[in-house]
Structures are given as structure tokens and as C-alpha cells.
Amino acid sequence: METGNKLAMSRRGFFQKVGVTGVAAIAAGSSLTTLPRSAAAGVDGLIAEKLGAGSVTYAKVKIDTPSSADNGALVRMPVSVDHPMEPGNYIESIVVLVDNNPQPFICQYDFLPEAGKAEFECRIKMAKTSKVRAIAKTNSGKLYGFEKEIQVAAGGCVG
Numbered sequence: 001m002e003t004g005n006k007l008a009m010s011r012r013g014f015f016q017k018v019g020v021t022g023v024a025a026i027a028a029g030s031s032l033t034t035l036p037r038s039a040a041a042g043v044d045g046l047i048a049e050k051l052g053a054g055s056v057t058y059a060k061v062k063i064d065t066p067s068s069a070d071n072g073a074l075v076r077m078p079v080s081v082d083h084p085m086e087p088g089n090y091i092e093s094i095v096v097l098v099d100n101n102p103q104p105f106i107c108q109y110d111f112l113p114e115a116g117k118a119e120f121e122c123r124i125k126m127a128k129t130s131k132v133r134a135i136a137k138t139n140s141g142k143l144y145g146f147e148k149e150i151q152v153a154a155g156g157c158v159g
Contacts, residue, residue, distance in 0.1 A: 042104060043097050043099050043104050043133065046095075046097060046104055046105050047095065047097070047133075047135055047143070050093075050095045050105070050108055051093060051095055051135060051137040051143060052137065052141060052143075054141065054142070054143050055143065056135055056143045056144065056145040057142070057143065057144050057145070058144075058145050058146060058147070059144055060081055060082050060083050060136070060144040061079070061080075061081050061082075061094075061134050061135070061136050061144050061145055061146035062079070062080050062081075062082070062134075062146055063077060063078070063079055063132060063134050063146050063148050064078045064079075064080070065077055065078065065132075065148070065150065066150075067148070067149065067150060067151060068150065068151040068152075068153070069126065069150055069151070069152050069153065070153050071153065072125060072126040072127065072128065072152035072153070073125055074123055074125070075123065075124050075125070075126050075150065075152075076121065076123055077096060077106075077121065077122050077123065077124050077132070078119070078120075078121040079094060079096065079119065079120055079121070079122075079134045079146075080117070080118070080119035081094065081118040081119065081136045081144065083118060083136070083138065083144070085111070085113050085115055085116055085117060085118060086113055087113045088139070089138070089139070089140070090111065090112070090113040090118070090138065090139050091111050091118035091136050091137070091138055091139075092110065092111060092137050092138060092139045093108055093109065093110050093111070093136070093137045094108070094109050094111075094118060094120070094134060094135070094136045094137075095107070095108045095134070095135050095137075096108075096122070096124065096132070096133070096134050097132070097133045097134075097135070098124065098126055098127075098130050098131075098132050098133075099130045099131045099132075099133070100126075100127060100128055100129070100130035100131070101125070101126060101127050101130065102127060106122070106124050107122055107124075118136065126150065126152045127152075128152055129149070129150065129151045129152050130149070130150065130152070131147050131148070131149050131150075132147065132148050132149075132150050133145060133146070133147045134146050134147075
């Protein structure tokens with residue numbers, strides 16, 4: 001007897017073709033999303049993306065954490081800004097970044113003048129010794145910042 005249908009495909013043939021197509025699609029997609037860039041260029045780009053372009057004045061902002069962390073999985077990060085919080089003149093946002101982390105952007109806090117103070121505390125993970133930055137943006141668009149090198153004994157977010 002003849003099978004007669006030349007368009008028929010075996011189950012194995014079907015899965016082979018689907019598998020090859022899937023691998024090709026994943027390879028094409030991953031090559032579009034992985035662009036090499038230096039840590040400093042990446043962090044500067046993140047600052048511009050999150051807070052807008054402009055030069056950062058390194059004043060008014062403080063990160064009150066020790067210069068070394070025993071465990072990078074839990075680093076206490078108190079951030080404060082010495083700036084008025086009144087209508088027409090206040091801190092609008094603060095962004096925390098870790099230069100050498102796989103994902104440098106850590107968090108962003110937004111404020112209103114009614115907050116009274118521009119300060120917060122968070123706990124972060126650090127993959128390795130790195131520069132940590134806190135950048136504050138005023139409602140008029142001025143950028144103030146602080147950066148501190150923190151030595152990490154054991155990485156907290158490797159990968």
C-alpha cells in the first residue's frame with residue numbers, strides 16, 4: 001500500500017523543525033539585546049534616563065553607610081539630602097545606583113514638598129566592591145549627587 005500523502009510529516013520531523021526555529025529565534029533576539037558598554041557609561045546613561053540629562057553637582061546628598069560590607073547580600077543604605085522641601089523648591093526624586101552590579105539601577109524614590117525631608121533607608125545587594133551613587137533631582141531639574149566606594153567581602157548578587 002502507498003501512503004499517498006507527500007505532505008505528511010512524522011512527529012519527530014515536526015519537533016525537529018519547531019526546535020530549530022525556536023533556537024534561531026532565541027539566538028536572533030539575544031543578539032539584539034546584549035550590547036557591551038562600560039560601567040561608567042551605563043550608569044551615566046541610567047542617570048539621564050531616570051532623572052534627565054544634565055551635570056551632577058556632588059553636594060547636598062549623603063549616603064551614611066560604612067565603607068566596607070561583610071556581606072554583599074545585605075548592605076544598609078541610608079540616603080539623605082540637605083535641601084529645602086517647600087513648594088517651588090524641593091527634591092523630586094532620588095535614584096540609587098551601584099556601578100559594578102549586573103543591574104546598576106537599584107531604586108528610585110519620588111517626593112512631594114509635604115514629605116518635609118528627602119531621606120530614606122533601603123537594603124541593597126552588591127555583587128562586588130563598587131562605587132555606589134545616590135543622585136537627587138530638584139523640581140527645577142538640578143541634579144545633586146554623592147558617590148562612595150564600598151568594599152564587599154562576600155558577593156550578594158552574583159550572576
